[in-house]
Amino acid sequence: MSRYSLDNKKIYETREINFIKLFFRILLVFISFVVIGMFIVPVNDVVSYNYGEIISKNPEINFKAPFEIIPKKTYVSKGDRVFKGDTLMEVDNASGEFVTLFQQNKSIDIDKLNIEEKVEFLKKQIELDSIQYINDRKNITNELRNIGQQAYLLNQQIKIKRNKLRSDSIMYNKEVISLIELRQANDDYLTSKSSYVKIRNLRSQLDAQFNSLENEYLQSKNTLEIQISDLVASQNRLDQQKVNVNSKLEVREKSIDIVQGLNNRQFLISNLNGVIVNVFTQNQNLSFINKGESLISITPDSENFYARARVKEQDLKYLKEGQITHLKLDAYYYYQYGPIKGTLSFIPNRKEADNNFYVLIDLPKNQKLNLRSGYSFNGEVILEKMKMGKYILKKVFEQYDTQMSVQEVPAPKPSSISI
CATH class of the missing domain: 2.40.50.100 (RNA polymerase II/Efflux pump adaptor protein, barrel-sandwich hybrid domain)
Known part of the structure; x- marks a missing residue:
């Protein structure tokens, strides 16, 4: 192999190693950015809804x-x-209905005033009867006490005069006293006994009067209370009539x-x-x-709006009043005009007639967009802001919990049929 070929081979290997190093450095920088971004970049944890409607608070x-x-x-x-x-x-x-109703309204007020005066009079009468009843009880009690004392004294006198009559009878039989003195002693005894009988009869009458006094008082009180109850019922009927007349x-x-x-x-x-x-x-x-x-x-002239959005029932547990929500109107291009910010004002407790859950959203009065009643939208509710890494871990664990809960649901066992 020539020297030229060896030099070319070395140059080729050097370039390949340099390219690998450069690629590795780029990859390392990218991974560093991703890792740093997971701990720095904030993201919103949201609940999405795919349908909503703008509603006017004061329509035509x-x-x-x-x-x-x-x-x-x-x-x-x-x-x-x-x-x-x-x-x-x-x-x-x-038909003159307005004038008639106006007169009826005045007549009802007069009748109510008369009833209130009668009720106050009857209540005052009950108070006076109660005071009179207490005073009468005290008087009869005092009279009974006095009569009891008189009866006690007369009873003692009767005992003394009866003993005297017995001793005078013995003395008369012995010719110590005369018949006139004996008769005088007998008359005194009979007079005292007669007075005692009268006092006992008077006490019986006072006892009967004392017992009947409470019955008469309770009967009178019940009668007055029934009259008050009837008047109050009449007053309630007049109140209802007044409400009906006023509504007309x-x-x-x-x-x-x-x-x-x-x-x-x-x-x-x-x-x-x-x-x-x-x-x-x-x-x-x-x-x-x-x-x-x-x-x-x-x-x-001025029209205020609020929004009504349909949410999934499994997302309701995350929603709270006061959370921020972003509305993306179908009538406006989102990337040009941006979202409308609102605040959750009502979380439903039950489904509505169409078997869906709807939340209500308060919208700010001053809007950069010209809203109209009936505009549809979709959007999302911001639950909380968190770092990207935490958000990814949360979603992974939520997905894991969902899969585990699905696996834990026991499959229905086939029913065995014995013949």
Whole structure:
């Protein structure tokens, strides 16, 4: 072999070794970057959802007639801007229901006031009867105590006079005293005995009065309490009637009022700022509007939104109120406009009618995107931020736990049939 061939072989081997060294260094740098990145680069642990919908908190409002009315004059037309407090329409109550309900409302208030006064009077009467009952018990108790003392003294006197009568009888038989003195002793004894019998009868009457006093008091108290209960029931019925009357008097939608003006003139008053999008009397030539029919539709100037997203039931255990979520709207290109940030405001406890779980998301009022009710989106809920290495280990262990739980589920044993 020539010297030239040996030199070429050495050059070839040197180049090969240099290439391997360079490749190894590049690989080492790449692995270093990966390892360092696993401990430095942060990633989000998320729960994804594939469907959601933007919902308006104050959509277009369609105001209806709260009773049968005849429109007299309309002050607005379609496309007009109105403000809170503006007069929209003058109407007449065709059936006089508004005036009747207003009078009923006043009558109910008067009846409730009378019932409250009667209830207070009866409660006061119960208090007075209780005081009178206590005083009567004390008086009868004192009288019984006095009568008991009198009866005791009379009983002692009867014993003394009976002994005296016996001794006088002996002395009369011995002709020591006269018959007049004997009769006097006998009259004294009989008088004392008669007084004792009267006191005993009086005590029996007081005992009966004492026993009947409690029965009469309890009976009177029960009667008054029954009357109070009946009055309270009547008051509750009046309260319910008042609620019904007020619900009829109030306009069913919160943002419009029908107020009573001079000479029983009635006006529709706007309670919000917005734009008229429909006026019933301008679209149809009708002089009479039935209860519940549309009068005016107004779109509010400012519209606030919230979101409703469908989540999987196995992801619910990770969700908490207040967590940040990113919404990717289908109407806007994500990589150009970016996501909308929201906050979880409600976690469901049960499935809805379509057998799915839905979370509610609060959205900030100031949005760079022009939102509309009905926009669909998908997105993700950020559970926590962690390093890439920890995230990979977590996912590996979760996958391992899932596989183990599937393996631990026992397969159903085939049923043995004996013939």
